[in-house]
Amino acid sequence: MIDRLRSMISGVEADFIDIRYEIKTETRIGFAGREIRNVGSNRTDGYAIRVGKNGGFSSATVTKEEDVPRALQLAVEGAETIVATGGKKSILADVPVVVENVELVLDGDPREISIDDKIELLKKYNDLMLDQPRIETTNLSYIEIGREKHYVNSEGTAVSEEILTTNIAGEVIAKRGSLVQNIRVAIGGADGYNRLLCREDVFLKKAEVAAELLDAEPVKGGTYNVVLSPMLAGVFTHEAFGHFSEADIIEDNPSLREKMALGEKLGSDVVTIVADSTMPDQIGYYAFDDEGVAVKPVTLMDRGVLTGRLHSRRTASAFGEPVSGHTVAEDMRFEPIVRMGTIYIKPGEMTLDGLLAELGDGLYLIDGKGGQTSGENFTFGAQYGFKVKDGRIGPMIRDINIMGNLFTTLQNIEAIGNDMELSERGGCGKGQLNIKSALGSPHILVRNMVVGGV
Amino acid sequence: MKKLLDIAAKASDQAEVFSVRNDSSSLEMRNGKPSDMSASIQSGYALRILKDGRIGTAYTKNLLNREELVSNALDSLKGRVEAGFSFPGPSEIPESWLPDDSISGMGFHDLHSRSRAVLDYLSRKVKGQIDVNSGRGILDMSIMNTCGLDVSRKSSFMYIFTSLLFPNTETSVRKFFQSRKAADFPVEELDALADLYASGLPEVSIPSGRMKVVFTPDTMYTIMWRLAAAASGKSFYNRVSPLQNRRGEKVLSEKFTLYGDPSDPMEIDQHFFDDEGIPARKHTIFDKGVFRNLILNLDYASKLGEEPTGTGYRGGMWGGETVALAPAPSLSCSRIAPGNVSFEDMIRSIDRGVIVLGVLGAHSGNILNGDFSVGLDPGFYVEKGEIKGRVKDGMVSGNVYDVLNNIGSVENRLHDSPMGGQFPSILLDDVSVAAK
Numbered sequence: 063m064i065d066r067l068r069s070m071i072s073g074v075e076a077d078f079i080d081i082r083y084e085i086k087t088e089t090r091i092g093f094a095g096r097e098i099r100n101v102g103s104n105r106t107d108g109y110a111i112r113v114g115k116n117g118g119f120s121s122a123t124v125t126k127e128e129d130v131p132r133a134l135q136l137a138v139e140g141a142e143t144i145v146a147t148g149g150k151k152s153i154l155a156d157v158p159v160v161v162e163n164v165e166l167v168l169d170g171d172p173r174e175i176s177i178d179d180k181i182e183l184l185k186k187y188n189d190l191m192l193d194q195p196r197i198e199t200t201n202l203s204y205i206e207i208g209r210e211k212h213y214v215n216s217e218g219t220a221v222s223e224e225i226l227t228t229n230i231a232g233e234v235i236a237k238r239g240s241l242v243q244n245i246r247v248a249i250g251g252a253d254g255y256n257r258l259l260c261r262e263d264v265f266l267k268k269a270e271v272a273a274e275l276l277d278a279e280p281v282k283g284g285t286y287n288v289v290l291s292p293m294l295a296g297v298f299t300h301e302a303f304g305h306f307s308e309a310d311i312i313e314d315n316p317s318l319r320e321k322m323a324l325g326e327k328l329g330s331d332v333v334t335i336v337a338d339s340t341m342p343d344q345i346g347y348y349a350f351d352d353e354g355v356a357v358k359p360v361t362l363m364d365r366g367v368l369t370g371r372l373h374s375r376r377t378a379s380a381f382g383e384p385v386s387g388h389t390v391a392e393d394m395r396f397e398p399i400v401r402m403g404t405i406y407i408k409p410g411e412m413t414l415d416g417l418l419a420e421l422g423d424g425l426y427l428i429d430g431k432g433g434q435t436s437g438e439n440f441t442f443g444a445q446y447g448f449k450v451k452d453g454r455i456g457p458m459i460r461d462i463n464i465m466g467n468l469f470t471t472l473q474n475i476e477a478i479g480n481d482m483e484l485s486e487r488g489g490c491g492k493g494q495l496n497i498k499s500a501l502g503s504p505h506i507l508v509r510n511m512v513v514g515g516v
Numbered sequence: 517m518k519k520l521l522d523i524a525a526k527a528s529d530q531a532e533v534f535s536v537r538n539d540s541s542s543l544e545m546r547n548g549k550p551s552d553m554s555a556s557i558q559s560g561y562a563l564r565i566l567k568d569g570r571i572g573t574a575y576t577k578n579l580l581n582r583e584e585l586v587s588n589a590l591d592s593l594k595g596r597v598e599a600g601f602s603f604p605g606p607s608e609i610p611e612s613w614l615p616d617d618s619i620s621g622m623g624f625h626d627l628h629s630r631s632r633a634v635l636d637y638l639s640r641k642v643k644g645q646i647d648v649n650s651g652r653g654i655l656d657m658s659i660m661n662t663c664g665l666d667v668s669r670k671s672s673f674m675y676i677f678t679s680l681l682f683p684n685t686e687t688s689v690r691k692f693f694q695s696r697k698a699a700d701f702p703v704e705e706l707d708a709l710a711d712l713y714a715s716g717l718p719e720v721s722i723p724s725g726r727m728k729v730v731f732t733p734d735t736m737y738t739i740m741w742r743l744a745a746a747a748s749g750k751s752f753y754n755r756v757s758p759l760q761n762r763r764g765e766k767v768l769s770e771k772f773t774l775y776g777d778p779s780d781p782m783e784i785d786q787h788f789f790d791d792e793g794i795p796a797r798k799h800t801i802f803d804k805g806v807f808r809n810l811i812l813n814l815d816y817a818s819k820l821g822e823e824p825t826g827t828g829y830r831g832g833m834w835g836g837e838t839v840a841l842a843p844a845p846s847l848s849c850s851r852i853a854p855g856n857v858s859f860e861d862m863i864r865s866i867d868r869g870v871i872v873l874g875v876l877g878a879h880s881g882n883i884l885n886g887d888f889s890v891g892l893d894p895g896f897y898v899e900k901g902e903i904k905g906r907v908k909d910g911m912v913s914g915n916v917y918d919v920l921n922n923i924g925s926v927e928n929r930l931h932d933s934p935m936g937g938q939f940p941s942i943l944l945d946d947v948s949v950a951a952k
Contacts, residue, residue: 088840091595095754100842101595104588106577108558122555125577129557136541140553143624147632149550181595199754235884240758242885280887283913283950284724314546315645317684395837397554432880434891437686441891441911443880463880463889465911465950495836514889514911514950 064222067214071111074134076141078114078154080215081130082352083107084394087208089172091181093188093232095199101177108394110352113137118144119152119376121397150314155378155385157219157355164223164349168254172206172228175255180204183258184230187265191234191247194269196276198242202232205250207497209393211352219354227252227345227497229487234265236272243275243460245445246431248487252498253343257486275446278458283515287424288464288508289417292483294444295503297430299335299407300490302440302468304501307337307362307370308388308400308492309377318437321469322368324383329366329472332410336361337372337388339403339498345488346404346500350387353398357387362405366472374400392494399493404500410478417479417507419453425513426450427462441465463514471508479505517660520563520582525662527590528565528572532603532661534791534830535561536838540653543627547645548635553624560839562830564603565589571599575839601818603661607795609788610779615654615672618698622652622674626698634678634701641710645681647688650674652698657791665793673784676701677934680713682906687894689713689873690734692934694784712873718905720897722951728869728898728924729912729947730862733931735890736939738878740850742886742916743774747801747809748845749816751884758886758917759807768805769923772942773853775800776827783849784932789826791843796826801847805921811845850937855926862925862943864901870949871896871903872912889913910951919944 063083071079089103111133112121120140122133144150172180181204188202208226213219229250236243247268251257290298305311312318322328329335338359339346350356353375360370371381374389377400391398418426426448433442443463449456484502489495517533524531537559544552562575563585572595574588631648638646651674658668674695679688691709693701731739751757759767777798778787790796792814800808812820813828828843863871876891892910896903927940 094750098595098597100573100592101597102573102588102592104575104840105584106560106575108577120553120555122557124557125559126557132557133555136555140541140555140624143628144550144553147550147625147628150546177591177594198756235754235756237756240760242756242758242882244882244884283911283948285950285952314549314551315681315686316547318686321684395556395558432877434876434879436874436876436893439685439687439876439891439893439909441877441880443877443889461881461887461889461913463877463891463911463913465876465891465909467909510952512909512911512950512952514891514913515948 063212064214064220067212070130071214071216074138076113076115076138078216080112080213080353082110082394083212085210086393089206091184091204093184093200093202096192101181109133110391110394110397111137112397113141114152114154115141116145117151117153118142118149120144123395123397152376153379154375157375157385159218160354161220162350166224166226168226170254170256172255187230187262190262190265191269194273196236196238196273197234197269198237199235200232202230205229205231213352213354215354221350221354223348223350225252225348228255228258230258231487234269234272236276238276241276243272245272245275250486251343251345252347271446274458275460278446278460280461281447281459281513281515283513285510286513287421288511289421289426290506290508291428292481292503292505293429293485294427295407295506296485296501297433297442299503300402300405300499300501301433301435301442302471303335304402304405305435305492306468307372308402309371309373309381310400313377313380324368324371326368327366328368328469329363330475331366332478333363333366333472333475334361334408335363335405336408337402337405341404344404344484344500345486346498348403348498351389351398352391353389355385355387355389357403360386372400372402390496392496396494401492401496402499404484406484406502407478407504407506409480409482409504411480412477414479414481414505417477417505418450418455420477421450421507422453424450425459426455438468439465440468461515465512465514471511474509475506476509477507481505517658520561520579520585521660521662523582524563524565524586524589527586528567530566530603530662532564532659533561534659534839536657538653538655540651541624542649542651543624543631545631545635545648547647550628560837561585562839563589566599567593569598569600571597573842577839599815601814603663604665604793605663606665609667609795615670616697619652619672619674620654622698627652630676630700634676634706637703637706638678638680638710642680642713644683647679647681648676650676659793661793667789667793669787671785672696674698680709682717689716689894692932694932696784715903716894716896716906719908720905721908722897722910724950726946727949728866729944729949730869730871730941731944732871732873732941733933733939735872735875736852736933737935738875738888738890739916740937741878742883742888743801744811744847745884746886747811749810749812749820750845752810753816753819756884762807765807766805767807767917768802768920770804771855771923771926772802772805772920774802774850776847776850778849780849785849790828791830792828794824794826794828796848799825799827811847813843813845816845851930852939854928854930854940856928857925859927859941862927862941863898863903865925866898866901869898870907870910870912871898886916888916907951910949913948913950919947922946
C-alpha cells in the first residue's frame with residue numbers, strides 16, 4: 063500500500079504533499095431495553111490528502127481511488143488560493159523522516175471473538191441493569207472500531223499503524239410517573255477485548271444510582287464550593303484547559319495567545335496537568351499521529367505555570383514550540399487537527415475525606431455528562447451529586463450543570479486528592495469525533511463555581 | 517445500485533439500497549485572513565434486507581465488492597433483530613429543486629470573494645476580530661428497493677457564517693446565511709449583527725434569580741432536542757417519554773406550535789421523501805400547545821401500530837456518517853410557528869431579563885426529561901427594555917415543559933438556524949438564571 067500511495071502523489075507540483083489511506087472496520091451491537099436493535103460488521107476505506115505550496119496549505123478527502131487525482135488538484139488549488147488571497151502562511155516544523163510499521167498489541171483480539179459471544183456479553187450486562195428495581199429501560203451498545211492507517215509524505219516518511227478500540231457503553235434509565243432519570247455507563251479501551259470481561263460491578267452500580275436519582279432533589283442554582291469526582295474533574299481538565307492547550311484553538315486569537323503564553327502562572331500551586339498518549343493500556347494510546355509524528359508526553363502545566371502545548375507540525379512552527387505528535391483525524395473523511403489523547407491532573411496528597419472536610423459546606427459532584435467550551439468559558443454536566451454540610455455527605459442532588467471561566471477556575475483549585483482515575487471511553491466532538499480522548503484526575507476541591515439549577 | 521439490489525434480492529425477502537454522494541468545499545477566515553480551505557468528495561452505500569421477520573444491515577463508503585456487502589448484511593441477520601415492517605412501494609414524488617449551476621461551478625475564489633465582502637463590510641462598522649466561514653455543496657442521494665421504490669434527489673447549497681468576537685475573548689455574536697444558489701450575505705442582516713455587537717460590548721455582572729429569558733433562533737436547538745427526544749417513537753416504545761399517554765392534551769402554551777415541513781418551497785433542503793422513501797410533508801408535533809403527533813420511522817411506526825410519518829432519517833445529534841447510521845425518528849426542516857411581536861418590541865417589553873444568543877452545554881443534562889442548564893455564550897442583560905451588556909459567567913436552567921407553559925411572546929419572523937430549522941425568538945416569562 064505504501065508504494066501505491068507514493069506513486070499517487072509523485073509528480074504533483076507542490077512543496078509538500080501527504081496522503082493517508084485508511085481501512086476502517088466497525089462492529090456494532092445495540093440493545094434498547096431487552097430488545098436487540100442492531101448487529102453488524104462493516105468495512106470501508108478512503109483517502110485524505112494535504113498539500114503545501116508557496117506557504118499556502120489545503121486539504122481534500124475522497125472515498126474512491128479514482129477521485130484521488132481530483133483531490134490532489136483541489137488541494138493544490140486551495141493552497142494556491144490561500145496564497146493569492148493573502149491568507150495565512152503555513153510552514154511545517156521539521157521532524158525526523160521515519161519509516162515504521164506499528165504492530166497492534168492486544169490483550170484479547172476482539173476480531174477473534176464470535177459475534178454470538180459479543181452479543182452474550184452485552185446481553186449479560188444489559189439484563190443485569192434491567193433486573194434492578196425502578197429501572198425502566200436501557201440503551202447499551204458494543205462498539206468495536208479499527209483503523210488501519212497508511213501514511214506517506216513527500217519528505218520520505220511512511221508509517222503504517224493499526225489501532226483498535228472496544229467499548230460497551232450506553233445509559234440506564236429509571237422512571238417514576240413522568241420523572242425520568244438516566245445515568246451513563248462506559249467500559250473499554252484500546253488494549254483488547256479482555257478489558258470488557260468481569261465488569262458486572264460497574265453496571266450494577268450505575269443502575270443503582272439511576273434508581274436513587276428518582277428521589278434526589280434538583281440542585282438550586284447559585285455559586286458553590288465543590289469537590290469534583292475524578293471523572294468530572296477530568297471533564298474540566300479536558301473541556302476547559304485541554305482545548306485551550308490545543309494550539310489551533312488559540313492560534314488566530316492574539317489576545318488569547320498572549321494569555322496562554324508559556325511561563326504564565328495560570329493555575330494555583332497545586333495544579334499539574336499532563337497529556338500523555340504514550341501511556342500503555344489507555345484508550346488514548348497511539349504511537350504516531352496522522353502526520354507521521356511520534357507522540358510525546360507533554361507537561362502542559364507544572365504547579366500552576368503553563369509549560370507546554372499540543373501541536374501539529376504547522377502550529378509548532380507558527381508558535382516556535384516543539385512538535386508533540388497530537389495531530390489526529392476521526393478517520394479518512396477528515397484532515398487531522400490538533401487533539402488531546404490522554405490528559406489528566408496529577409495526583410496530590412489529600413484523601414477524599416480530607417477534601418470534604420476542607421470543603422465544609424458545598425457540593426460533591428460526581429461523573430461527567432458532557433461538556434463544551436467556547437474560548438475561556440466552559441460548561442459541563444454532572445451525572446449526580448450530594449449536598450455536603452460540615453464535611454459530611456448529605457442528600458443526593460440532580461440536574462447539575464457547571465459553568466466557569468478557565469483562568470478563574472484554575473486559580474480556584476484549592477486541593478488535589480491522592481487518588482486517580484482515567485476514562486475508558488472517548489468521544490470529544492471538536493468538529494470531528496475523537497473516540498480516543500481519554501481524560502482523568504484525582505478528586506479536586508474548587509472554590510466559587512457557578513452551578514445552574516432549577 | 518441496481519446490481520447490488522439484484523444480488524441482495526436473491527438472498528432475502530425484501531431489500532433496500534440507499535446511496536449518497538456529497539461534493540463539498542469550505543473556506544475558513546480567522547481574524548481577517550483565509551486560514552483553511554478544504555474539499556471533500558464522499559460517497560456511501562447502505563443495504564438493508566428483510567428475511568423471515570428479521571432485518572440485516574451493512575454499509576460501505578466504497579462499493580468495491582457487492583457480494584461482500586450482501587454477505588455482511590446476511591451475517592447481520594444472525595443477530596435476530598426483529599423487523600415488523602415492509603419497505604414502501606412506489607409513490608408519486610413531486611419534482612424537487614435541481615442543483616444550481618452557480619453552486620456546481622463555485623470555486624475557492626468565489627467563496628473567498630463573498631466572504632471577503634462580509635469581512636470588509638463589517639470591518640467598516642465594528643472594531644475587533646471578525647471570523648467568516650463559508651462553504652458550498654452538492655448532495656445526490658437515491659433509494660431503491662425490491663418493492664418498486666426508485667427515488668432520488670439532488671440539492672445544492674452555500675452558506676456564510678460570520679462571528680464578531682468580543683475583545684480578549686472567544687465569545688461572539690453570530691449570523692448565519694444560506695442559499696440554494698450563489699448569493700451574497702444580505703447587508704441588512706450584517707447591519708443588525710453589528711448593532712447587536714455594539715450593545716453587548718460592556719460586560720455586566722447580574723444577581724442570580726428568576727427573570728424573563730429570550731431564546732433566540734440560534735439557541736432554539738436547546739429546546740428542540742428535548743421536545744424531539746420526548747416525541748420520538750423510540751421514547752414511546754421504551755415507555756420513557758414524559759409525553760406518554762398525553763396525545764391530544766394541551767401540554768405547552770397555546771403560543772407554541774412546532775412542525776417539520778420538508779416540502780416548504782422556501783426550504784434550502786426541500787425534499788419530498790425521507791431516508792426510507794416515505795413521502796415527507798408537513799408534520800405537526802405541537803399545535804397551539806396541544807401534543808398531536810409522534811416522530812416515527814418505519815420500524816417504530818410498525819412497533820407502535822401507527823402509520824409512518826415520513827420522518828425516518830439517517831442522522832444523529834452530532835451528524836455522523838450517513839450510511840453507517842440506521843434511519844431513526846427525526847424531525848427534518850423543523851419550524852416553530854411565528855407569533856405577532858417584532859424582536860425589537862419583544863426586548864422593549866422586558867423589565868429585567870436575559871437574551872440567550874449562544875449556549876454551552878445544550879447536550880448536557882437530562883434531555884429526555886426536558887431539563888436544560890446551559891451556559892450563556894453570550895447572553896445579554898436587559899433592564900427596562902434596553903440591553904445593558906453581556907452577562908459575565910451566567911447560566912439559564914429549567915424544564916421545557918415548565919418554561920414553554922410561560923411564553924410571553926413569540927417573534928413574528930423565522931430565521932435560519934445553523935443547527936438546522938427555522939425559528940423565531942421566544943420570550944419566556946419566568947426562568948432561573950444563575951450568575952456570579
